[in-house]
Amino acid sequence: MTQTSGPVNLVVVSAGLGVPSSSRLLADRITESVRRELAGGREVRVTVVELRDLAVPIANNLVTGFPAEPLADAIDAVTGADGLIAVTPVFTASYSGLFKSFLDLIEPDALTGKPVLIAATGGTARHSLVLEHALRPLFAYLRALVVPTAVYAASEDWGGSGDPMTDTLPDRIARAGRELATLMASRTAAEPDHATATADLFA
């Protein structure tokens, strides 16, 4: 539920596997951008979910059907966020398996209407459309509100402008951050009232 006062909850999911990982590096840069844009009196509370630390609980949840405590906390953080930044490395032409497994554990309607910024990292810019053909449809299925700018960082982006004909990585991060901040600020939540819906069954 969005509150008009109190802190804004920004949650970051990073599926990078290296320590440190370039996905986390990108996630941190985007987080700073969103935080900057949101700055306007309200405190921004950032929670980072590193999926690497939850790899075993995620696998166990797939087997048992329920999340162990640290994973339950992560799922609660994501579903309760005012805005979500989701970053995955590109593995075999798509998001990583761990990233998808984590999202598989979230109730299908839990991200409805949630502002989401999608981002990915990869060794080459040739994979950048993974954001458009894999991540965006995934979040569209979950009825999340995905901002127009998706941020892809190839290895070369960390060393300069990369392609002189396109925006630089910092430009893209700033634009995406602005879009997410705008969406978070304007979001009005309409959460389903489960008790009422249930009682209606027998009315």
Place this chain on the structure above:
Amino acid sequence: MQFGIFTVGDVTPDPTTGRTPSEHERIKATVAIARKAEEVGLDVFATGEHHNPPFVPSSPTTLLGHVAALTERITLSTSTTLITTNDPVKIAEDYAYLQHIADGRVDLMMGRGNTGPVYPWFGKDIRQGIALAVENYALLHRLWREDVVDWEGKFRTPLQGFTATPRPLDGVPPFVWHGSIRSPEIAEQAAYYGDGFFHNNIFWPMSHTKKMVGLYRQRFAHHGHGAPEQAIVGLGGQVFMRKNSQDAVREFRPYFDNAPVYGHGPSLEDFTEQTPLTVGSPQQVIERTLGFRDAVGDYQRQLFLMDHAGLPLKTVLEQLDILGEEVVPVLREEFAKLRPAGVPEAAPLHPAVLGRNPKETS
């Protein structure tokens, strides 16, 4: 309080020997387990219902009718009866007949079933699971209470002037539980009718069970059946015991590690911490089970899962001896001491079981 066992009826290889019992062996073992449950002083034997391998209990009233003939006292129940894919008319008739055969020692638990293909195999749609449970039970409820029923709904052919036969024993239908792990609609359904609510509890964290039971209690009171603490609650549990807890852990571990539901996932240690599974001494089982009360309040029925994951019959029977001799007598005493006046001790028993004539007492 009622204590008993519930069986899934899985045919699972014994991981320590690699041997898989035949269906015939498993069915006969189930009967032996039910008889043993009565012998060691338990109150309830409940069977699951499944329509796909590796499970055998597709015909619960055949099993329970047979067990009725071999026992004197134990309540025969289900865990669960598929209210979604079975015809409610057939449930009404089968279980009323069983009531007569068993002289009233029958109650049953409604469940939706979670095996996707079973729905289309029986001509139903799993996406309508809740709606099927709601409509079918509404019809079943009437068939047991009204001699002549005119009815029309979405999911089965209409009825005009229909009488389910035989009529419930002495006009008193079997007590009904509604079992659900995570659907608030089913807790609401149980509360609406003033029926019992059973949470399977095993394989799930207690915090989750607590939430569902809390919802049921609150809605039970809302619908005017009594105070929240008077609602009829049942829980599942899963235990493996030896005199020394280390022996229990050592013996049960291969069964745990290869179990159909949770095997090859979390460790035995993690799972016992996160769910009500207790592997240890009888005293540990007593303490853990009393702890359920702290989460859900005083409750009326505790069923244990004892015979799954390929445990051999001999071991299961030993477990039932320990349960009946060392655990349940202590639990009966402790729960009775803690239960305040005004909270039902158990789910209602049929008047025939209590030796009363319902016409005189009503």
